[in-house]
Amino acid sequence: MALGVFLIVAIVAVASALALVLRRNPIHGALFLVVNLGCVAVLYLLLGAEFLALAQVIIYAGAIMVLFVFAIMVLIPGKEETGPDPLRSQRLMAVPLGLFLLLEIALVLWGSRSGGGVGGAASLPQVGVRAGGIESVGRLLLGDYLFAFEVTSILLLAALVGVLTLAKRKSE
Amino acid sequence: MDAAVRPVAPLLVVAGTAFLLLVLDLLPPRGTKRHLGVVALAGVVAALLVTVVLWGREARAFSGMVVLDGFALFFDVVICYAAALVLLLSMDYCGRHGIESGEYYVLVLFSTLGMMLMAHAADLILIFLALELMSLSLYVLAGFFRWRLTGGESAMKYFLLGAFASGFFVYGVALIYGATGSTALERIAAAAGARPPGPLLVVGLGLLLVGFGFKISSVPFHMWAPDVYEGAPTSVAALIATGSKAAGFAALLRVLLSTFKVVQPDWTALLWGVAVLTMTVGNVVAIAQSNVKRMLAYSSVAHVGYVLVGVVAGGALGAGGVLFYLLVYTFTTVGAFGVILLLERGRQEAVNLDDYGGLAESHPVLALVLALFLLSLTGMPPTAGFAGKFYLFGAAVRSGYIWLAVIAVLNSAVAAYYYLRVIVYMYMRDREGVPTGAVPSFAGRLALGIALWGVLQLGVMPAPVLNLAQAAVAPLLR
16 A cells, blocks of 8 residues: 555656656746645655655645745746636636535534544544654754754854845845 | 853854844944954954863763864864954955945854854754855855846855755765664764665765865866855955865865765775866866966865865874865965955956066065965965975875875976966066055954964974874874
8 A cells, every 4th residue: 555655656756856847837847846745745644754744735835835936927927927828628627626625624524513523633643752743853853953953043044144135235 | 161062162152243243233333334343353263262272172962963072173273263364354345345234244253153063063964054054154245246247146156056066965964864874973983884885875975075075166066166256255255265165174074084984995086086186177277367366266176186185195194184284274375365355456456467567566565475375375385385285295195195196296386387477477577557556454464464474383383283183183083
C-alpha cells in the first residue's frame, strides 16, 4: 500500500517538476510547482512526519506560492496570462465540483454534531512523542536546536535590515 | 560569566552591538552617522578583547552545536581584525560616497557575526545558518552603490550565484545526514568511521565542497569575484576578500580535518587539482587586468590557491600554516584595498592602473605603504607574505607534495609581474593628466598603520604567532 502510494506520488512529483521547468508560461510553471510541493507533502506523510507535511502545505503550497503568482502577475503582464482562457469549457466543471465540496463539508459537520462517525474528536490522531510529531519537533526546536533557532531569528533580522536598506535607497 | 554562554561570548558582544546600533540609529543626531561607526568599532574591539580573555579554554554549549577551542578563537581574532580595519576604512569612505547609514554598520556587524559563528559551529545546520547570515549581509553591502550599474551587477551576481551555491551546500548536508543519520560533526565522524564510506557520503561531501568553493572563490567557482569586487564599495570588497574567505576556510578545515578524516585521500586528491587550477587561473588572468580592484580580485583567487596548498599538505604544519597565512593575508589585503580607497582622481576612486603613474612623487608615504603591501602579496622578505608562503609551501614539501610546491612557487613568480607593475607605475612613470590626490582621513590612516604593523611584525617575527596557529589546529587533528 505504502509503496504503491509512494510510486504514484513520486511519479507525479517528478513529472510536475519537469513540467515546471519545461513550460513556457510562467503561471503554468507556478501551478505545477504547487502540484510538486503537494506531492512532497504526501511524501513527508508517508515518512510519518505530520508536522513537516502540514508546514509544507501551509507555508510552501500556500503562502509562498501566492507570493510567486503575485510576483509573476505584477512583473510580467504578458499576453499569455491575460488572453482568452483556453480551458473555457472546463468552467462548467466548477458547478458539480463545488456541489461535491459542499456535500463533503455538510457530511463532516453532520458527523461531528452527532459525535463519533467521520471527523469526531475520537477519530483525531493521538499526538505522541514520536519522530515527526508536533511535540517532538517542538522539543527539538527549543531543546537541542535552540541555538540554531535563535541564529535563524538573527538571520531573518539581517534580511529585514537588508531589504529595508535596498528599498529605502530606491525611493530617494 | 555563565558557563553555558561562555563559548559564544565574543559572538554575543558583536550581536549585542548590532542590536544597540539598530536602536541608536533612530536617535538624534540624524545628520551624520559617523558615531555609529565608532560604536560598531568599539563592539568589534570588545569582541577581540573577550577572545583574548577566553584564550586557551575549551568548551561546548547548546547540545554540542557550538564549540570554543583554540581554532575558533584564532579565527575570531582574524575576523575581528578584518572587521575592525574595514570599519575604520569605512568611516570616511562612506560619508564621501554618500552611502553612510546606520544599516551599513549594522550589516557589517551581522556579517562579522556570521563569519565568527562559522568558526565556532560544530553542526552542519549551524554552519549553514552562519554561512547564510554572513552572505545575506554581504549581498546587500555589495549593492550599496545602488545608483551605479556596476553596484547593481555586483549585488545581483553575488546574490544569484551565492544562493545557487547555498543550494548545493544544503543538498550536501541532506545527503550526509542520509548517510550518517546526523548533522553534528562529531557524530558524522563516528558514523563515517564505523563502516567503509558509501557513495552517499562522498557525493554529499562533494556538494559541500562546491558550496565552500564558492564562498572562498576557488576555481571553477570564482567567476563572481572580479565583478563583485569592482562594483562593491571598496571597503566591502576588502571585507569579502578577507573576512568571508577566512570564515569559509574555518568551516572547511573543521569539516575536512575533524570529520572527514576517513576519506582524506579522496578530498586531498581533489583539492590538489583545485589548488593548482585556482593558483594558475587567478594569476594568469590577473596579468591582463588594468583595473586595480579587478586585479586584486584575481590575486585573491590566486591566494586561495596557495592556502589550499596548505590544506592539501595537512597536519599541524599545513593547517597551522593555513591559519597563519589567513592572518597575514587579512592584514595585507585590507591594507592594499585601504590605500586604493584613500586615493581619488577627479572625484572618482583611483582604480585604474594609469591613476598610479608618478604617485611616489606626489604622495611618497602612501606609495611606499602600497608598495610594501604589494611586496607582501608577492611574498618578498621581510614582509609577512614571505613568511606565510614559506610555511605553506614548506609544509607541502614535508608532506611529499613536491610538485604542488613547485607549481606554487612558479605561480608566485608569475604573480610578481602584476604586483611589481603597479610599483613600476608608481615609481618609474610620470603622471599624466589630472593628478591623483589622497583623501584626508585619520581613521583610514590609522587602519593602514595597523595593517602595516601587522605585515611587518608577522614578517620579521613570525614564530610566536605561527606557534599559536599550530597549537590552535591541534584539537582538530587529534
